[in-house]
Amino acid sequence: MTQQVLAKQVQEVFARFSDGVVEDQRVGYQGYIVAPEHLLDFARALRDECGYDYLTTVTGVDYLADGKMEVVYHAFKTLGGPALEFKVQTNRQNPIVPSLALIYPSAELQEREIWDLFGIRFEGHPDLRRILLWEGFYGHPLRKDWKEPYFEEVAKPFKSRFPDGKVYRAEDKHPLKDNIDFPEGFDPAKWEAEGDAALYKALTNIPGADEPGIKTEQIILNFGPQHPSTHGVFRMAVLLDGETIVNLKHVLGYLHRNHEKIGERNTYIQNMPFTDRLDYITSMSNNFGYAVAVEKLMGIQPPERAEYLRVMMAEFTRVISHLMSIGFLLNDLGAFFTPMMYALEEREMILDVFEAVSGSRMMCNYFRFGGVAHDVPDYIFDKIKGLVFERLPRRVDEIDAYLTKNEIIRARCEGVGVLTPEQAIALGVSGPLLRGSGVPYDIRRAEPYSIYDRLDFDVVFTEHGDVYDRYLVRLEEIRQSIRILQQVVKQMPEGPIQIGKSTYQVKVPPGEAYGRVEAPKGELGFYLVSDGKPNPYRYHVRSPSFVNLGALAPMSIGSKVADAVVNLGSIDIVLGEVDR
Amino acid sequence: MTGLAILRGLWITLKRLIMTYVEDFKGGKNRYYTSEGIEARRDYRVRGAITIQYPEEKLPVPERFRYVPFLVYDETPDGERKLRCTSCGICARVCPPQCIWIVRGTDANTGKPIPTPLAFYIDVDVCMNCGMCAEFCPFDSIKMDHDYEIATYDRFAHHIFDLEKLAKSAAYYAKIRPTDYAAEEAVRREKAAKAAQKTEA
Numbered sequence: 001m002t003q004q005v006l007a008k009q010v011q012e013v014f015a016r017f018s019d020g021v022v023e024d025q026r027v028g029y030q031g032y033i034v035a036p037e038h039l040l041d042f043a044r045a046l047r048d049e050c051g052y053d054y055l056t057t058v059t060g061v062d063y064l065a066d067g068k069m070e071v072v073y074h075a076f077k078t079l080g081g082p083a084l085e086f087k088v089q090t091n092r093q094n095p096i097v098p099s100l101a102l103i104y105p106s107a108e109l110q111e112r113e114i115w116d117l118f119g120i121r122f123e124g125h126p127d128l129r130r131i132l133l134w135e136g137f138y139g140h141p142l143r144k145d146w147k148e149p150y151f152e153e154v155a156k157p158f159k160s161r162f163p164d165g166k167v168y169r170a171e172d173k174h175p176l177k178d179n180i181d182f183p184e185g186f187d188p189a190k191w192e193a194e195g196d197a198a199l200y201k202a203l204t205n206i207p208g209a210d211e212p213g214i215k216t217e218q219i220i221l222n223f224g225p226q227h228p229s230t231h232g233v234f235r236m237a238v239l240l241d242g243e244t245i246v247n248l249k250h251v252l253g254y255l256h257r258n259h260e261k262i263g264e265r266n267t268y269i270q271n272m273p274f275t276d277r278l279d280y281i282t283s284m285s286n287n288f289g290y291a292v293a294v295e296k297l298m299g300i301q302p303p304e305r306a307e308y309l310r311v312m313m314a315e316f317t318r319v320i321s322h323l324m325s326i327g328f329l330l331n332d333l334g335a336f337f338t339p340m341m342y343a344l345e346e347r348e349m350i351l352d353v354f355e356a357v358s359g360s361r362m363m364c365n366y367f368r369f370g371g372v373a374h375d376v377p378d379y380i381f382d383k384i385k386g387l388v389f390e391r392l393p394r395r396v397d398e399i400d401a402y403l404t405k406n407e408i409i410r411a412r413c414e415g416v417g418v419l420t421p422e423q424a425i426a427l428g429v430s431g432p433l434l435r436g437s438g439v440p441y442d443i444r445r446a447e448p449y450s451i452y453d454r455l456d457f458d459v460v461f462t463e464h465g466d467v468y469d470r471y472l473v474r475l476e477e478i479r480q481s482i483r484i485l486q487q488v489v490k491q492m493p494e495g496p497i498q499i500g501k502s503t504y505q506v507k508v509p510p511g512e513a514y515g516r517v518e519a520p521k522g523e524l525g526f527y528l529v530s531d532g533k534p535n536p537y538r539y540h541v542r543s544p545s546f547v548n549l550g551a552l553a554p555m556s557i558g559s560k561v562a563d564a565v566v567n568l569g570s571i572d573i574v575l576g577e578v579d580r
Numbered sequence: 581m582t583g584l585a586i587l588r589g590l591w592i593t594l595k596r597l598i599m600t601y602v603e604d605f606k607g608g609k610n611r612y613y614t615s616e617g618i619e620a621r622r623d624y625r626v627r628g629a630i631t632i633q634y635p636e637e638k639l640p641v642p643e644r645f646r647y648v649p650f651l652v653y654d655e656t657p658d659g660e661r662k663l664r665c666t667s668c669g670i671c672a673r674v675c676p677p678q679c680i681w682i683v684r685g686t687d688a689n690t691g692k693p694i695p696t697p698l699a700f701y702i703d704v705d706v707c708m709n710c711g712m713c714a715e716f717c718p719f720d721s722i723k724m725d726h727d728y729e730i731a732t733y734d735r736f737a738h739h740i741f742d743l744e745k746l747a748k749s750a751a752y753y754a755k756i757r758p759t760d761y762a763a764e765e766a767v768r769r770e771k772a773a774k775a776a777q778k779t780e781a
Binding site for chain 2: 156157158160161162163164165166167169266267269270273274338342345348352355356357358359360363365373374377380383386387390391398402403405406407408502504
């Protein structure tokens with residue numbers, strides 16, 4: 001199958017690398033295994049000759065039993081189509097892999113993440129520091145032989161729960177119990193975070209800074225982690241010359257809980273409610289991505305009605321997310337809370353629907369493998385129709401009239417935070433950020449999943465790549481989502497919502513799968529490796545916010561401090577998803 | 581002219597404010613602190629503010645709403661409480677954050693497990709309200725509650741729910757989830773009828 005898709009140039013490239021690139025022969029695996037010494041040349045050839053210019057996912061897998069670690073890359077064409085997957089293998093004792101950060105800048109952040117969580121060193125990486133964990137952290141948690149404090153068992157369900165449940169709290173096992181005072185002799189005022197020195201060194205290390213000219217004093221300014229404009233516990237360290245940003249580094253991980261390790265302990269179905277907590281604004285879309293990935297692995301397809309229900313929920317989620325993003329953007333500009341509240345009103349209406357359908361407003365846990373958990377109750381269908389055909393179109397027009405031509409917004413947003421299409425593709429950004437930069441790439445069209453190939457909608461994109469264009473893309477995407485919703489509500493077929501009976505023990509054959517959906521914030525992908533056991537061997541979340549954050553520094557360098565806040569708002573991050 | 585769009589925006593804000601008062605005026609006395617008032621304000625036709633005055637008034641939760649689980653017991657005519665739970669352990673196994681602890685009893689004479697649980701704990705600080713336990717319980721025994729106001733001053737003293745706190749009557753369950761209850765009862769009656777037929781035949 002993969003072979004047929006490959007164009008002529010691709011075959012030529014593969015012929016050239018025939019000694020270093022072999023097809024992955026393991027059962028259930030796809031793609032190619034590249035020898036480390038050929039990786040850079042192969043990647044360059046892929047990008048320049050084959051059109052695989054868009055590397056979205058880089059992740060690692062620890063194959064403890066084979067004594068190997070693997071780095072997995074998924075590259076796409078911005079023209080659309082399926083992934084080209086390639087892997088590099090390395091040993092576990094001294095794992096070193098060449099860095100792709102200079103060929104695909106999108107790899108930079110993700111390679112840092114792999115170094116942090118797997119301990120794979122990337123040769124030639126410009127700034128290889130820990131990213132999610134702090135510098136003093138012991139070990140690399142996603143290695144299979146790493147165990148967390150109070151480690152219980154490798155996989156859930158834990159035996160201590162049944163049949164002889166001995167109830168305990170985490171605090172019972174903690175040496176300090178529930179005492180959260182500082183340890184004796186510790187003075188927080190004198191404490192300096194480990195790793196900050198490395199951060200500031202990376203921040204002030206700018207090529208070409210030693211050139212002759214007027215020497216000005218530069219200062220380092222920290223935004224966050226507790227700052228109202230950072231949308232959560234996010235920190236930016238900014239190097240300033242006057243009010244102009246010379247360099248910017250972001251610091252993540254304040255909300256890190258190692259979602260992926262938890263996911264590997266969980267059984268497949270147990271991960272579903274955990275995905276709700278990634279991007280907590282768009283839980284339905286997260287469910288969608290995970291369900292698509294697991295179904296790919298299982299080789300099943302949900303029934304027709306379930307597909308429609310899924311798309312309906314996902315598009316409602318997109319409306320919510322974009323509305324909130326628009327509302328918050330105005331907060332970042334200083335228009336305190338009125339537009340925000342207007343956005344939240346519509347959100348409340350949609351959350352009423354979610355609550356009636358799934359039982360929860362935000363943590364929906366609605367999708368199951370091969371269907372959805374519940375059918376839509378009849379009484380809420382009237383509200384859905386009212387929202388989709390009457391209220392939402394009217395309200396979106398109102399927000400449009402309220403904000404789009406507003407002179408202050410235009411003055412603050414036009415020409416600010418410009419990201420060129422080349423930059424956007426290279427940085428691997430996705431979603432409205434990519435489309436705002438003039439790249440009409442939408443996974444619903446580029447690699448259709450579910451029933452999107454049958455629905456009528458436009459891929460929205462604009463050409464300037466500034467904050468204002470991202471706002472326009474989001475606004476128009478809400479309209480397109482409403483258009484999809486109208487079709488879905490009209491065409492909603494009758495029938496079952498689940499293949500067979502929903503079960504808590506799903507059989508997942510060994511293999512790997514990368515399932516991705518167009519979440520409101522961009523490409524949400526789940527990379528899963530199954531070894532046939534009830535819990536995934538590897539569970540990786542390619543979160544759109546995390547990768548999109550890579551665009552923050554290129555957008556902000558050279559602009560004023562106040563614009564960095566707006567740039568961050570226009571990326572639209574949710575820290576639950578960034579930090580995972 | 582610069583500033584025109586700002587003025588138009590301000591007009592929209594003003595319109596919303598006016599619409600809120602117009603609707604309040606039209607709704608009359610029933611607009612606030614009555615259930616029909618709350619329903620009217622959350623309707624999609626509302627043009628003004630949709631604020632609900634919590635905690636004086638509360639949004640009614642839909643039937644499917646889920647909050648921390650409870651255990652259903654049936655009451656026999658002579659007032660005895662009979663837990664539906666058979667301590668099969670499926671809920672403890674499927675629970676994503678593993679916050680359910682069950683002690684299964686054994687018969688002292690035969691050494692075989694007895695169906696009623698000796699103890700049943702749920703740590704509600706850990707519970708993520710996903711509803712998996714209720715979804716996969718084969719005995720309709722564990723269900724998700726509607727009571728979401730469970731905050732206390734001392735979580736260490738109150739937040740591990742035991743059997744006594746978890747057990748709620750089938751009548752309560754029927755009250756909060758009438759549709760589910762009716763459907764389950766119908767299945768139960770059907771099964772009982774089939775079983776009766778079998779014994780007759």
